[in-house]
Amino acid sequence: MRTIRFLIQKEFIQIFRNKGMLPIIFGMPIIQLLILTNAATFDLRNVQFHLIDRDQTTTSRKLVEKFTSSEYFIPVAQSFSDEKGEENLKSNRARMVLNIPGNFEKEVLSNKVSHIQFIINAEDGNAAGLTQTYASNIVHAFAMEYQSVWSSVDNPKQIKIDYSFWYNPELNYETYMIPGILVALVSMIGLFLSGMNIVREKEIGTIEQLNVTPIKKHEFIIGKLLPFWLLGLFILGFGLFVAKLIFNIPIMGSLWLIFGTAAVYLIVVLGIGLFISTVTDTQQQAMFIAWFFMVIFMLLGGLFTPIESMPSWAQNLTVVNPIAHYIQMMRGILIKGAVIGDISFQVIVLSLYSIIMLTLSVLRYRKVND
Amino acid sequence: MNEPGYAIRAEQLTKRFGDFIAVNEITFDVKQGEIYGFLGANGAGKTTAIRMLIGLLSPSSGIATVAGFDVYKETENIKRNIGYMSQRFSLYEDLTVKENIRFYGGVYGLSSSEIRDKTDFLLKKLELEHARNMLISSLPLGWKQKLAFSIAVIHDPKIVFLDEPTGGVDPITRRQFWNLIYEASSKGVTVFVTTHYMDESEYCDRVSIMVDGRIAALDTPRGLKRIFHASSMDEVFLKLARPEKVGDI
Incomplete structure (x- = not known):
């Protein structure tokens, strides 16, 4: 046990003496939270559209005004020809063309079926879908207003839908993104720092000196894990603090559960990192492999794209993706106030995972070579 | 096998890497308290042999004991009784x-x-008291090596293995380094040292010379x-x- 103490003391001295380290510890959480939350947004606002209004009547103007007064659409150009609109779509000046035909008001007033056209740039299918939904909602609202004002008959029977958004009632984008970004942060720190560490000792040759000491395998592994485990928990705390301070994110669940699950999750990530460092000889190799897993885990982890919309084989793969589990847990605890019973499946999977990774790294780490 | 009086015994100790035989059936023993020079050209197999003795590499065949412990099964016991200074610099810079x-x-x-x-004793002996809080990276190579040796014997091991400990340092520092070795030896520590400075081999009680994985000669320097x-x-x-090289052609 004393041996472990000396190992940990040594690691901490090295970590804090490393000039690149403090910026990583304090800079990364702030930068990631600020940039990613604000930039990587699914929200669609300020969609630029090109207007072709061939009607030029009060009614058509009222419709256009509905668009421009919403926070979703901004007019960037206007013309009477389709070609101009097409040009603007092609050059990405506009993402949508709103085309109002010449007899629009007449049709509306005469209670006939009236037509307008949206031409939407659908390179990005998701964005196009959202644009269409927003635009339809505006037209729908417009139609309802007109019906109640102009229609002589009593309102026809209609179904009114009451929406109720749970857990994130204001559909606040930051609330959804931040738990995932915190997970990414903790994962990166854990995977890279631990992965680099043993390989670095291999490169400079000190690992051989350690291997001729009576140090035990488990002492070595614990001595290497514990400093980064504590560091990971600290960075998570710091990240949460920044998120609360700047974005005022909700913390519905218990802090104990947040850090308890983080404790297990970090063992998994650090275990993967240690395992990588036992199968590689240079920091370059270790970095490359760590990146490989990081990218796959992140892209399939549900941070940027919902896991539910992935093909089923990819969804099945997420069982072995620790990041996916931990993002679900963090969102559950922070936003929904989940208690341990709600996330028991993820807790079990991650616990098993941590045991497997630790066992593998202890087995793979050899003091005697063949 | 385990008679008192011997610190290291090796019999037909062999290490193969695939088809390549790095160490070929070497047999020797080292008495307790002896300074044993393990010589050979670069690539003759010295480092491989040392790595087998100190429990970093498992042998392919043959038998060997170090401090009375088997190099196959009792590597952890060996590690408790030896010190090791590698040719790659091993302190944390x-x-x-x-x-x-x-640490x-x-x-x-x-x-x-x-x-x-x-710590106090070592720094005083090495006249490094002023450098107590200096980073290793800022020390000259000679100081580093003397310090590395002192740290390799900090736990008063029975045997210390030195793998080309004086590579790249000036003659004065080498002389000082050998004084450290003599001092350890006078306290009863067995010293197993590899070198390719032939003048240093004169300081040893006995030397063996390895050529192409075999021990070609073993005696006192005078012998x-x-x-x-x-x-x-x-x-x-x-x-x-x-003659080996000529014979090859």
Whole structure:
């Protein structure tokens, strides 16, 4: 046990003496939270559209005004020809063309079926879908207003839908993104720092000196894990603090559960990192492999794209993706106030995972070579 | 096998890497308290042999004991009884002198007061007291090597293995380094040292010379010079190494 103490003391001295380290510890959480939350947004606002209004009547103007007064659409150009609109779509000046035909008001007033056209740039299918939904909602609202004002008959029977958004009632984008970004942060720190560490000792040759000491395998592994485990928990705390301070994110669940699950999750990530460092000889190799897993885990982890919309084989793969589990847990605890019973499946999977990774790294780490 | 009086015994110890035989059936023993020079050209198999003896590499065949412990099964016991200084520099460059001593002392199970005493003693002996809080990276190579040796014997091991400990340092520092070795030896520590400075081999009680994975000669420096009709160890070495090469052609 004393041996472990000396190992940990040594690691901490090295970590804090490393000039690149403090910026990583304090800079990364702030930068990631600020940039990613604000930039990587699914929200669609300020969609630029090109207007072709061939009607030029009060009614058509009222419709256009509905668009421009919403926070979703901004007019960037206007013309009477389709070609101009097409040009603007092609050059990405506009993402949508709103085309109002010449007899629009007449049709509306005469209670006939009236037509307008949206031409939407659908390179990005998701964005196009959202644009269409927003635009339809505006037209729908417009139609309802007109019906109640102009229609002589009593309102026809209609179904009114009451929406109720749970857990994130204001559909606040930051609330959804931040738990995932915190997970990414903790994962990166854990995977890279631990992965680099043993390989670095291999490169400079000190690992051989350690291997001729009576140090035990488990002492070595614990001595290497514990400093980064504590560091990971600290960075998570710091990240949460920044998120609360700047974005005022909700913390519905218990802090104990947040850090308890983080404790297990970090063992998994650090275990993967240690395992990588036992199968590689240079920091370059270790970095490359760590990146490989990081990218796959992140892209399939549900941070940027919902896991539910992935093909089923990819969804099945997420069982072995620790990041996916931990993002679900963090969102559950922070936003929904989940208690341990709600996330028991993820807790079990991650616990098993941590045991497997630790066992593998202890087995793979050899003091005697063949 | 385990008679008292021998620190190291090896019989037909062999290491193969695939088809390549790095160490080929070497047999020798080292008496307790002896300074044993393990010589050979670069690539002759010295480092491979050392790595088998100190439990970093498992042998392919043959038998060997170090401090009475088997090199196959009792590597952890061996590690408790030996010190090792590798040709690759092994102190932590980003730790200070004091921190390095404390770390290795702690890993070898020294108590805090022992570590404190050892630190003071070592720094005084090496005249490094002023460098106590300096980073290893800022020290000259000669100092580093003397410090590395002192740390390798910080736990008072029975045997210390030195793998080309004086590579790249000036003659004065080498002389000082050998004084450290003599001092350890006078306290009963067995010294197993590899070198390719032939003048250094004169300081050893006995030397063996490895050529292409085999031990080609083993005796006292004086005995070897007599056998090979040579005036210096340099000449002995050349006579041993040359015929092999000529024979190959």
